[in-house]
Amino acid sequence: MTSAARPSIRFRGHSLIALVVVPEEPVPDWLAHLDALAQRSPGFFASRPVILDMSHLPHDKDSLRALVGDLFARGIRVMGLEGTEEAILGPDLPPVLSGGNPTGQLDIPTDRIKGQANGNGTRRPASLLVDKPVRSGQSICFPDGDVTIVGSVSSGAEVIAGGSIHVYGTLRGRAVAGSGGDPKARIYCRKLEAELLMIDGSFRTDDEVQPDLRGRPVQAWLDNGAIAIASLD
Amino acid sequence: MAKVLVVTSGKGGVGKTTTTAALGAALAQGGQSVVVIDFDVGLRNLDLVLGAERRVVYDLINVVQGEAKLSQALIRDKRVETLSLLAASQTRDKDALSEEGVGRIIAELREKFDWVICDSPAGIERGSALAMRFADVAVVVTNPEVSSVRDSDRIIGLLDSKTERAEKGERMEKHLLITRFDPAREMRGEMLKTEDVLEILSIPLLGIIPESEEVLRASNVGSPVTLNAPLSAPARAYLDAAKRLRGEVVAMTVPTERRAGLLSKLFRRAA
Numbered sequence: 001m002t003s004a005a006r007p008s009i010r011f012r013g014h015s016l017i018a019l020v021v022v023p024e025e026p027v028p029d030w031l032a033h034l035d036a037l038a039q040r041s042p043g044f045f046a047s048r049p050v051i052l053d054m055s056h057l058p059h060d061k062d063s064l065r066a067l068v069g070d071l072f073a074r075g076i077r078v079m080g081l082e083g084t085e086e087a088i089l090g091p092d093l094p095p096v097l098s099g100g101n102p103t104g105q106l107d108i109p110t111d112r113i114k115g116q117a118n119g120n121g122t123r124r125p126a127s128l129l130v131d132k133p134v135r136s137g138q139s140i141c142f143p144d145g146d147v148t149i150v151g152s153v154s155s156g157a158e159v160i161a162g163g164s165i166h167v168y169g170t171l172r173g174r175a176v177a178g179s180g181g182d183p184k185a186r187i188y189c190r191k192l193e194a195e196l197l198m199i200d201g202s203f204r205t206d207d208e209v210q211p212d213l214r215g216r217p218v219q220a221w222l223d224n225g226a227i228a229i230a231s232l233d
Numbered sequence: 234m235a236k237v238l239v240v241t242s243g244k245g246g247v248g249k250t251t252t253t254a255a256l257g258a259a260l261a262q263g264g265q266s267v268v269v270i271d272f273d274v275g276l277r278n279l280d281l282v283l284g285a286e287r288r289v290v291y292d293l294i295n296v297v298q299g300e301a302k303l304s305q306a307l308i309r310d311k312r313v314e315t316l317s318l319l320a321a322s323q324t325r326d327k328d329a330l331s332e333e334g335v336g337r338i339i340a341e342l343r344e345k346f347d348w349v350i351c352d353s354p355a356g357i358e359r360g361s362a363l364a365m366r367f368a369d370v371a372v373v374v375t376n377p378e379v380s381s382v383r384d385s386d387r388i389i390g391l392l393d394s395k396t397e398r399a400e401k402g403e404r405m406e407k408h409l410l411i412t413r414f415d416p417a418r419e420m421r422g423e424m425l426k427t428e429d430v431l432e433i434l435s436i437p438l439l440g441i442i443p444e445s446e447e448v449l450r451a452s453n454v455g456s457p458v459t460l461n462a463p464l465s466a467p468a469r470a471y472l473d474a475a476k477r478l479r480g481e482v483v484a485m486t487v488p489t490e491r492r493a494g495l496l497s498k499l500f501r502r503a504a
């Protein structure tokens with residue numbers, strides 16, 4: 001009789017783009033590299049969900065906890081872990097994620113959420129065209145495919161693409177290609193002055209770019225896990 | 234058709250208020266009816282630059298809140314009668330400005346004037362957002378240095394997304410005004426080159442205002458530089474910029490104080 005009074009518990013699907021951080025040995029060097037990046041690109045990690053991928057770093061519970069603490073001290077809050085054993089985690093560490101979904105069995109009904117996501121059955125375009133400059137403070141984020149910018153990308157602006165990035169103008173800001181884990185993604189621009197180039201998690205900052213490539217039309221791709229840059233003319 | 238123009242920059246102290254006063258006066262000197270509005274609530278100084286600080290009775294917030302009629306708050310300039318000022322409040326909180334109220338006042342001013350010029354405060358917060366909100370045209374004031382250019386770039390992005398015009402999908406007219414330009418420092422590489430500033434911001438150039446003591450002198454006596462020293466280099470640059478705003482084609486030069494000196498230098502080099 002009184003059961004109608006209790007409100008039902010509500011769930012909602014939520015997807016977002018997280019930055020996957022992949023620490024490597026030796027950890028102190030890796031942290032120093034991270035500090036250098038954060039210094040050159042202040043705010044890079046600010047208010048961004050971060051996932052820590054431990055698959056390249058042998059670890060136990062204590063070293064993992066220390067690393068999460070080291071990142072926290074740098075203003076980086078780890079939202080979830082990948083590449084580690086559920087068994088070694090305690091309630092004080094973030095949960096293990098895989099492929100963006102929790103690995104554990106979920107018992108909330110997910111059918112409705114799925115149904116909504118591709119409800120009208122239309123295919124999403126695999127590329128996004130932006131035909132004006134991307135200004136400082138703006139962020140273009142297109143996880144589904146390539147991004148083409150007809151215009152320049154300003155210092156302090158960023159373009160994040162699941163696929164490749166094409167800039168028909170000067171690239172001064174940050175370009176993050178292959179954000180969903182695509183090592184084949186590339187970055188092309190008519191004039192390279194970028195603050196940061198990132199492909200599938202590997203990055204190069206401005207002062208790691210050969211001086212003779214600056215100001216040139218270039219392409220950047222991933223060669224054995226490292227970013228290679230070559231002039232296009 | 235009245236035009237609502239916002240003078241904005243992002244970065245503080247680059248010359249917005251100086252520009253509002255000088256362009257407003259220049260347009261009024263050319264026969265247009267002009268009102269300049271100070272949106273810098275709490276840090277008002279457009280009234281000082283116009284020498285009207287002792288004539289402010291009611292201000293923008295009084296009108297927004299319905300405590301005074303627009304006609305009571307408008308202060309007519311004593312030198313150019315087609316120039317009016319709507320002052321900011323020095324004592325009130327800027328939260329007293331509502332978007333709806335500002336929109337209503339701007340609509341009312343459109344009926345009365347050819348130009349409604351809004352002097353934006355620095356920053357990208359509420360005050361500057363409201364100053365640009367109802368504009369048709371923007372003058373983006375930039376000094377030739379990296380931080381000013383970056384802030385202007387940010388502001389241009391906001392002009393293209395957060396104004397009423399942009400939200401309706403209409404074009405927002407934007408002009409770049411480079412101020413405090415010092416040719417000697419540019420030559421020594423201490424300031425960004427004009428062509429680089431233009432390349433980065435990629436909006437059309439309205440004018441280049443040289444760094445000059447005349448600007449300080451004019452604001453100290455409470456008079457726009459175009460009225461106080463109309464033949465000075467910054468005044469000529471502002472007068473030309475005002476003509477360009479009205480659609481006239483005026484060759485782009487950077488007026489200098491020591492014209493003969495510069496010319497003879499050029500000749501000597503050519504000889």
Ligand SMILES: Nc1ncnc2c1ncn2[C@@H]1O[C@H](COP(=O)(O)OP(=O)(O)OP(=O)(O)O)[C@@H](O)[C@H]1O
Nearest residue numbers: 245246247248249250251355413443444445448449
């Ligand atoms: N062309 C110029 N030559 C020399 N001084 C100038 C010039 N333009 C502006 N100034 C001086 O720079 C200072 C700041 O100018 P102004 O108040 O117009 O800037 P603003 O952008 O309105 O500042 P705020 O962001 O604080 O509102 C003033 O002292 C002004 O006299």
Ligand SMILES: [Mg+2]
Nearest residue numbers: 249250273353
């Ligand atoms: Mg000012």
